[in-house]
Amino acid sequence: MKLNEPITLRSAEIRNRIWLPPMCQYKCENEDGLPGDWHMVHYGARAAGGFGLIIAEATGVTPEGRISPYCAGLWNEEQQQAWARIVHFVHTRGATMGIQLNHAGRKASSYPMLPSFAGRRSVPLSDGGWETVAPSPIAAHGHEQPRELSTEEVRAVPGAFADAARRAVAAGFDLVEIHAAHGYLLHQFLSPLSNERTDEYGGSRENRAALLLEVVEAVRSVIPETMPLSVRVSATEWLDPEGWKLEDTEWLAGELKARGVDLIDVSSGGNAKAKVPVGPGYQVELGAAVREASGLPTAVVGLITEPEQAEEIVEAGQADAVMIGRAALRNAEWALDALAELGASGDELPYPDSYFRGWA
Numbered sequence: 001m002k003l004n005e006p007i008t009l010r011s012a013e014i015r016n017r018i019w020l021p022p023m024c025q026y027k028c029e030n031e032d033g034l035p036g037d038w039h040m041v042h043y044g045a046r047a048a049g050g051f052g053l054i055i056a057e058a059t060g061v062t063p064e065g066r067i068s069p070y071c072a073g074l075w076n077e078e079q080q081q082a083w084a085r086i087v088h089f090v091h092t093r094g095a096t097m098g099i100q101l102n103h104a105g106r107k108a109s110s111y112p113m114l115p116s117f118a119g120r121r122s123v124p125l126s127d128g129g130w131e132t133v134a135p136s137p138i139a140a141h142g143h144e145q146p147r148e149l150s151t152e153e154v155r156a157v158p159g160a161f162a163d164a165a166r167r168a169v170a171a172g173f174d175l176v177e178i179h180a181a182h183g184y185l186l187h188q189f190l191s192p193l194s195n196e197r198t199d200e201y202g203g204s205r206e207n208r209a210a211l212l213l214e215v216v217e218a219v220r221s222v223i224p225e226t227m228p229l230s231v232r233v234s235a236t237e238w239l240d241p242e243g244w245k246l247e248d249t250e251w252l253a254g255e256l257k258a259r260g261v262d263l264i265d266v267s268s269g270g271n272a273k274a275k276v277p278v279g280p281g282y283q284v285e286l287g288a289a290v291r292e293a294s295g296l297p298t299a300v301v302g303l304i305t306e307p308e309q310a311e312e313i314v315e316a317g318q319a320d321a322v323m324i325g326r327a328a329l330r331n332a333e334w335a336l337d338a339l340a341e342l343g344a345s346g347d348e349l350p351y352p353d354s355y356f357r358g359w360a
């Protein structure tokens with residue numbers, strides 16, 4: 001079975017190829033970006049549930065970079081210590097842990113995507129929201145119009161990511177992931193649909209990618225040589241020819257590789273309204289193309305829900321690992337269940353010893 005084979009990224013030895021993708025929990029109830037008991041239980045249960053790599057949710061590199069007021073952050077010492085406790089527990093269960101660093105740009109200051117906030121987008125200043133920023137003053141669908149960042153402000157973004165990355169290292173994370181997908185700030189810069197700048201960060205594809213590449217260089221320079229770096233991309237906006245396309249991502253992956261990125265986490269869309277062909281494994285082909293073009297290890301995500309389906313993707317060499325999102329919200333032990341269903345037993349099944357009688 002391929003899914004249960006370990007994989008090594010720099011010095012991170014990941015026990016299997018079933019990974020938990022970053023998923024916002026909106027559970028920092030004091031609006032202070034501090035992960036707490038919910039996060040410990042959520043990530044801890046999935047570490048105990050057999051996942052190889054767990055990537056913590058989109059975490060703001062600055063307060064204004066949070067998606068919602070209830071999102072996690074990593075811009076201060078207290079947050080670093082709170083994350084350290086969670087990382088420590090995840091390690092005791094044999095899982096590897098990464099964190100997704102994010103600036104939400106024009107999609108910041110949003111209400112959480114929770115049933116209690118259904119249909120509501122931008123949080124007004126009167127309800128704890130803040131002014132959002134972006135490459136250009138173009139609103140994301142249903143959101144408030146953002147303020148255009150000055151060139152000087154753009155130049156400060158890599159430093160904010162690097163500061164958070166330094167804290168991630170201090171908190172004990174094994175991997176850092178930069179969020180350049182789903183219509184958040186770095187994706188907003190990449191896409192001609194949201195970037196109409198006339199300075200060195202706009203115009204040509206190279207210019208639009210400059211901020212992401214500077215962020216990668218800044219982060220790479222502060223994390224240890226031994227620590228793997230991942231970038232999540234939206235491989236396409238599903239809006240050809242005017243949007244960011246697969247061939248752009250194939251080019252970008254080469255640039256990321258040249259700057260020391262070790263893993264591409266392939267997703268799609270999120271920056272503009274588009275018809276997305278949602279269905280089982282609908283992003284796998286995109287991941288396979290990026291993997292082929294770049295030669296970099298690649299993880300794929302998106303409606304991978306069945307153990308056989310997951311095994312086939314990795315076995316066929318379409319990806320090095322699969323990420324299980326919503327199915328893992330329904331079942332914290334998705335990974336253990338899948339490995340058992342595919343025939344793993346004994347030492348190959350990393351269930352907690354306390355649960356021995358449940359598996360015997």
Ligand SMILES: Cc1cc2nc3c(=O)[nH]c(=O)nc-3n(C[C@H](O)[C@H](O)[C@H](O)COP(=O)(O)O)c2cc1C
Pocket residue numbers: 021022023024025057058100179181182232267301302303304323324325326327
């Ligand atoms: C509740 C929830 C929160 C999410 N938050 C994030 C996030 O913080 N960062 C991110 O890159 N993707 C996020 N996503 C997208 C998932 O990582 C994943 O790409 C998507 O759900 C598709 O995979 P799935 O079909 O296995 O759920 C989120 C998805 C869900 C359901």
